Amino acid sequence: MLMLMMLKLRVYSIRYILLLLDSRVCVGGYNDKMRVLLHAIMKQIVNFVVKPNRFSALKETSVKDYQNFNFSQPYSQASYYLSLILEEKKWPLVEKLQALSKLESDSLAKFVPHLLSKTYLECYIQGNIEPGEAESIVQEIEDTIFNTPNSVFKPMSPSQYLVKRVIMLEKEIKCCYQIEGLNQKNENSSVVQYIQVHQDDALSNIKLELFSLISSQPAFNQLRTVEQLGYITYLSLRSDRGVWALEVVIQSTVKDPSYLDSRIDEFFKTFESKIHELSDKDFKRNVKSLIDSKLEKFKNLWEESGFYWGEIEAGTLKFDRVESEVALLRELKKEEFIEFFDEY
Numbered sequence: 006m007l008m009l010m011m012l013k014l015r016v017y018s019i020r021y022i023l024l025l026l027d028s029r030v031c032v033g034g035y036n037d038k039m040r041v042l043l044h045a046i047m048k049q050i051v052n053f054v055v056k057p058n059r060f061s062a063l064k065e066t067s068v069k070d071y072q073n074f075n076f077s078q079p080y081s082q083a084s085y086y087l088s089l090i091l092e093e094k095k096w097p098l099v100e101k102l103q104a105l106s107k108l109e110s111d112s113l114a115k116f117v118p119h120l121l122s123k124t125y126l127e128c129y130i131q132g133n134i135e136p137g138e139a140e141s142i143v144q145e146i147e148d149t150i151f152n153t154p155n156s157v158f159k160p161m162s163p164s165q166y167l168v169k170r171v172i173m174l175e176k177e178i179k180c181c182y183q184i185e186g187l188n189q190k191n192e193n194s195s196v197v198q199y200i201q202v203h204q205d206d207a208l209s210n211i212k213l214e215l216f217s218l219i220s221s222q223p224a225f226n227q228l229r230t231v232e233q234l235g236y237i238t239y240l241s242l243r244s245d246r247g248v249w250a251l252e253v254v255i256q257s258t259v260k261d262p263s264y265l266d267s268r269i270d271e272f273f274k275t276f277e278s279k280i281h282e283l284s285d286k287d288f289k290r291n292v293k294s295l296i297d298s299k300l301e302k303f304k305n306l307w308e309e310s311g312f313y314w315g316e317i318e319a320g321t322l323k324f325d326r327v328e329s330e331v332a333l334l335r336e337l338k339k340e341e342f343i344e345f346f347d348e349y
Contacts, residue, residue: 030050036133036134040145044149047146047150048149051149051156056110060113064105067105068106072102076188077187078195078237079186079256080195080197080254082187083195083254087182087197088245092170092172093169122157122158122159125161125165126160129313169320171246171248173248181266183262193235193257194260195255195265196265198269199243199250200252202251205244205247205319207329207333208333210330213242214242215291215292215334217240218295219280220240221239224238224253225238225239227272228268234257235257235258239253239254240252240253240254244319247321253272277346280346281343283339283343288339288342300331
């Protein structure tokens with residue numbers, strides 16, 4: 006009975022995601038009125054008018070949101086600064102706040118036509134819908150924003166599409182960026198150690214995922230439990246626009262970031278011998294665990310569509326990622342894994 010209930014929700018659910026001007030419109034639920042709702046939303050976007058009173062309220066909310074970042078946890082701030090270093094097109098919040106403080110409703114109204122004159126549209130539709138209807142919905146969206154009388158939307162030419170890129174860090178060079186926390190009353194310090202490894206590649210992906218699986222618990226045990234460096238301590242994978250890396254994060258009230266960084270280095274040095282001494286049995290057990298986690302079914306339509314939309318957003322478009330990576334995992338040799346560890 007439970008299986009039938011889940012199936013019913015799945016069959017009659019539909020999710021639309023579309024990317025518009027690097028902003029996202031997302032609607033989900035039962036499909037009987039979904040298209041009507043989406044059309045109504047798109048008409049409102051096309052006929053958008055800046056209302057001074059509404060503008061003032063939203064501006065005040067945005068200012069508070071930017072200011073509240075100063076009170077976020079140090080490890081969150083450190084991760085944010087890392088993204089500023091890595092991403093080619095990203096502006097510091099302090100600069101956004103300065104620009105926002107000078108922004109008025111009339112200047113926004115003048116800017117909107119310029120903003121919408123170069124529009125790039127991406128759509129993703131999943132659920133109880135046939136391919137022909139999905140194409141019809143996309144065509145309706147295009148007609149609404151591009152062909153409605155008096156619409157200021159203009160499509161971008163393919164040569165104008167922005168490619169979101171990440172800075173490539175040189176091998177064997179260690180860079181350090183230090184900055185004071187934004188909240189002087191917070192006694193915590195934090196370090197984020199980022200090890201950039203490779204651009205999206207199935208074989209390299211599974212090796213890095215396997216290393217993360219094998220090392221995450223020992224890292225937590227050594228740095229958090231044994232050395233008691235900080236309550237927030239973890240080792241995990243990180244992917245920025247399809248560029249894969251390993252990330253170790255520690256937030257501490259007892260040690261400064263330089264010391265925390267040195268202990269992470271020491272952990273990797275001592276863990277090296279464990280990788281080289283990994284038995285065939287343990288290697289196969291970890292490979293099986295990774296395969297099992299990859300083959301887990303999506304819990305719901307939102308989770309499934311989130312996976313596919315993630316591929317679209319990152320620009321990787323590897324919708325068969327699970328199948329291809331599982332096939333490579335089944336053939337992976339321990340010697341290949343160790344060579345990968347030694348290289349990086």
